[in-house]
Amino acid sequence: MLGLLRTEGPATATTLAARLDLNTGATSYHLRQLAQHGFIEEDTERGNARDRWWRAAHDSTRTDVRTREDGGEDVEAYLMTVAQLYGDRLRAAVAEMAFLPEPWRAVGTLSDWEVRLTPARADALVQELVRLIESAEESEDPDAAPFAINLNAFVRPGQAWGEE
Known part of the structure; x- marks a missing residue:
């Protein structure tokens, strides 16, 4: 909705x-x-x-996972729904790629990187990416189209954590 x-x-x-x-x-x-x-x-x-x-109420939804501790199961259920919706939207985008106008077929990426970062550096990287995305100027050009950007950043699942 x-x-x-x-x-x-x-x-x-x-x-x-x-x-x-x-x-x-x-x-x-x-x-x-x-x-x-x-x-x-x-x-x-x-x-x-x-x-x-x-x-x-907003042009974008940014979920700060730091609120998870306060929200408990409600926040986890919300995040699971968001992940499913992102997956559905990504599958639809891939299915439509062949039907895009030629200039749009080569635009975008489905890439991923894994880098070793401290929590502080990971947070700084996410904030830097958010600033970059938010600084993008929208175009009134007739060739412009809505361009979806999902930023997903997380610790790779399945990590073995030592005793703290």
Whole structure:
């Protein structure tokens, strides 16, 4: 829902329910949860009390995994959902690559690197990448298109940690 509000603009619970093949009660519940956690907000310029419109509160969602300790299972469930959605979106992008206009076929990357870093250096690297992405100027050029950037940075799973 958040992704749709961000990419397609404000919507009501009814329009989102139809778009996602959900019932309006479930959609309304999830919209209220998203609003409670600051991801979306009511679009007071549209609709009325019976016809509530919602919009994304931010242009991007950044999850600080440091909040995981405070959020417990709720944050872990959220992160698992985000990982699944990123995977789904990546699979869809790969499936559509052959159908892109020629100049867009060579743009992007599905690369990964593994480097040994201290926690402080890893955090500094993530913050530096975020600053670089946020500094990208959006273009009004007719050849411009929405360009998705996922930054996933984490300790490689399966590490054996010594006693602390």
